[in-house]
Amino acid sequence: MTAADIDPSSPIWHDIADAMPVLAWIATGDGQLSWGNRRWQEDFPGTIGRTIWDCCHDGPGRVAVRRSWEHAVAGGTPFNLSLPLIAGHIDMPVRFGVRPDGAGRWIAIASGEESRRQAETARDATRAELDTLTNAMPQMIWATRPDGHHDYYNAQWYRFTGMPEGSTDGEGWNGMFHPEDQDRAWARWRHSLDTGEDYEIEYRLRHRSGAYRWVLGRALPVRDADGTIVRWIGTCTDIDSAKRAAEQNDILSRELSHRIKNIFAIISGLVRMSARRMPAVRDFADDLARRIAALGAAHDLARPHSDISRPLIGEATLHHVLRELLSPYAAEQWRIEGDDVPIDDRGATPVALIFHELATNAAKYGGLSVPEGRLAIRTRLQGDALRIDWCESGGPTIAGEPHATGFGTRLAALSIEQQLAGSIARDWRPDGLAVRIDLARSALVREPPVAIDA
Template structure:
């Protein structure tokens, strides 16, 4: 009878006499199996996505596109590998897209750009391209994963809305001009109202500037002075005054968004303040100045107007003018805020406080 040799099958038997199995045969995958499984999962995920998905090596060499890419472009599979992808863009967008992509490859910053991509129909459609780097354990970029999203219809709708907005704005400005012209013509027949008529025309002009500033804008038509913000609006209102070009009207502090909800009352108030300063206050002298400070805190914004260097003020006026009543109405009734005045010997100081969400619907 053969005797058992305990060591005869040491490499092939377990502790209880069963054959030993390699770890991956017991359910633990090899690195190659894990990589293959990961690729399979990625392929299923990218094929299920509605966007075009692509991937590149760290140097930017395109080596993967999902089915959506080939469905959209209609090109043969593999024909856009490497650098051939750039030829799919509109000729006017190719240099811009290549430059932006190279910058991301060099810096590692996310890639995002809008360009026109050639559809299988031959039409160039606007597309949003995005890509992010994938980092390995050493912190180096191992791949780039990107997407292309067809935004053509949304882009065309936005351009159409911009055209309509411009046309509407043009008509509104014409209405302002007609009203101002009617006031001027009417005042010619009654010299006693010419002074009031001129002031009214100036107020209408201020409203026109506020409307142009706060109406919906595209990136191309947006005002150059600060966008649709409180600072930008104030600078627009002050721009016609010579003291502004001379640097004697300064606007400092925080900034908050403003739209047509807050632009009209703010424009009226600060037009009145600037006009009065130029007629009776600090801006009547060559050394006089106005400092406007904006402070944002606890959901409110406080705007302080302080004049200095003008005629000495004896005290608060005994009579309240129309402009003052208009300013009070604009702040209190339209913005639901508070307005306080202090008639210092050195100049008028006005403090306006309103809730930030009364200046813009988006807040």
């Protein structure tokens, strides 16, 4: 096929040119672009209708292109034209073969060699940008092929591990994990590769000193327009100091909780011991001892927990947890009614914290502080929205909202607002405190765990 055989206005020609991996365009004799294939319009959007030299560098470059164009077009024969193009911020000098179509139009197609050089230039520039960006970050950055083959690490990775460059490519990275974490990390990575799910895991990574430090590993898939994964980009964040500080705080918290529970046990023991000497009050003493034991159980549920110390409450419900928290108080004084919902350790701790605080204050100042006082808890579910109403009555008259709130009240509110993304509102009515809590039912349970084959 010769240039005379090409009809630039033909849809078939447009389809063929759009499928070409090289730049192609059509211009009129005065240099004005009338059409560009898909590759051209992706790299040089908004240029159709402008002259070919308007797509080039400012200054002498444009003048030289215009002179070359006018001289060659005047000859009426095919010619080669080198354009100092700019795609974004990447310099792309490209050489085109230009032919007349016999109808006053000129068809230009970039040579294969120029397209290859153009692609290499753009790829090298992108890689240089990636290196600069990732090496400036404090995190370790890595990347893999779609099959999980590691082929890129930034300087922070080699600085942290002390390994020679390239030595952890492929599957060599797994040998950097603590022996106890290798199978678990590899299984989680395989799961992400098989499903396309985000990768996230904590593991111990060998430091250049030879010690193992805790890091948080994360990775996200990079997908093309069809949704196919073309790369994985991941990070490793050193969390060793924070992890060890959390472990120390957890040990301290458990020790303090253990001592508090011992105090409850000692008080309960003293009550029972005294009752042996006074048989007339034995029933009262037994009831009091049971309430003290229930208060100890409520304390253990309500205190802040870590993943290690978190209580296993099984297939519990919200009403079950609330009954456990109120069990130290006279059963005839309180009632729970309405819609019940599942709850696990994720929701139990913040819920227990707020209601333990409310019950404690009610026993001191409100509806549970006098025998005739009453407490009603009502729960209502609409879709995923859960509303909990706490209503006290029959207690001492309330003069108004207190001028200051205690630490426990503020901590309990934060547990609802931050941990469960809910809201809490108090109404200090004269006949008793009313509290309204709104949150999502789904916030009370953890997401189902990911099934990973070991």
